[in-house]
Amino acid sequence: MRLNIIKKSPAEIEAMKEAGRLSAYVLRKVGEAAKPGVSTLELDELAEMLIRAEGGIPAFKGYGGFPGSICASVNDQIVHGIPSSKAILREGDILSIDTGATVDGWVGDNAWTYPIGKVSSDVAMLLETTEKCMWAGLSAARAGNHLGDIGHAVQSIAEAQGYGVVRDYVGHGIGRHMHEDPNVPNYGRPHSGIELEVGMVLAIEPMINMGTRKTRVGRDGWLVTTRDHKPSAHFEKTVAITEDGPLILTTEPGFTRPVSKTC
Template sequence: MLKIKLPHQIEQMKAAGAVSKAALRRAGDLAKPGISTIEIDQAVESLIRSRGGVPTFKGYGGFPASICSSVNEQIVHGIPSPATTLKDGDIVSIDTGATFGGWVGDNAWTFYVGNVSDDVKGLCECARDCLEAAIKEAIPGNRLGDVGAAVQELAEANGYGVVRDYVGHGVGRVMHEDPEVPNYGKRGRGVRLQIGMVIAIEPMITMGTYETKVLNNGWTVVTADGKPAAHYENTVAITKEGPVVLTQDELGPWCPMQGGEKAEP
């Protein structure tokens, strides 16, 4: 069932979004060669709690950590570990969620670790642009097919795969609400976007096949062909003025990116 938020509730959600964005920026600052993903997780949890929030992911469905940290061919739901140390040339997709004031903020970014190949940078830049294109479609009267088509059209035009098995979602008092928000589809199809809807738009783009598999830990999703993947996400409100990104702080909605990447789309 769709849960429509009132204007004052959307304003309240901005506070949760700001905590989650700050957590994501902290993760990005730490994503350098030699650090373990568990160290990033611990730093993010500390930041969220210091700001009066709770890490939304920790314990969610049994997930053991405060962030998802997905390296290279891992698409989503990577589990932080002291055994996973980032290396020069890696990419790492960090997903952070914070619950604050009874609302959830959910966002993700793929960060460069040291010197990343041009091919992989191209994948990340396209995935980031897919997120921007999808957000522009999040206006009253459009449909979810318009949002998904924006991602699919741009990604496939550049030769990349679009993951089908995992999608975006509604966000509110809990992390996952209706509706599902696919990153593929046909324009003019699907649920009509209404003022007061809040959705997480999260393109998951791959260098090769869009097919996936889950590792034995029951969580981590990887590309079936072992090629790299990128994941970007913001929580977005549908308003009469247009899309409003709720996961932003004083620096804005877009994470500053490493390795010469643009901070703004």
């Protein structure tokens, strides 16, 4: 199948930074509010308020009929959890918050998995490893590499810990539309797939399970859970491929890459 990859000019990448900044800001603020006793619906309402207060539009709300401004996925829920007043966070939970904002027609998309209070050591390791997977995938998003290099970078780290790499859901191109070509799998062989070129903008989002990689879709048609009900983590950033290497767009001013990471 022929792909329709929409490469962005340097000016368009610059224009995408505001959607990225707002998306990153909202994700951080909602993550800070995620505490025991708070419902995921309260977090959703906070996200929408913050996005609209700065002139943005919640990119998720109404997308394909999705009712929320965030996806809120708890514990064994991988992605696409619908916010609910009945979903009350508890000490020891983990919460994947996925959110995005549209600004001047451009979309920023990002996600992070937050510990709610203190979590067990094995769950903490899952979060740490999945974040490492994301940074490795971002670092591989360089002109001359291939899609398989991104997936291989993620897969090799996750599977070295015995984790399952979700294959049913993947990252994607992004721009004026939330989902653009190409799909960006979190698994793959080095130097396989299409060649990455300057101007591509990708949302790289490892979804890593403590157990099996197999998934199950809930009755609402949205929520995706692990087949074995073991926890799952999800981290995501939007990145542009530039002449100077990967440029992360979903960041706030003053963002610095963690010293221990390569991207």
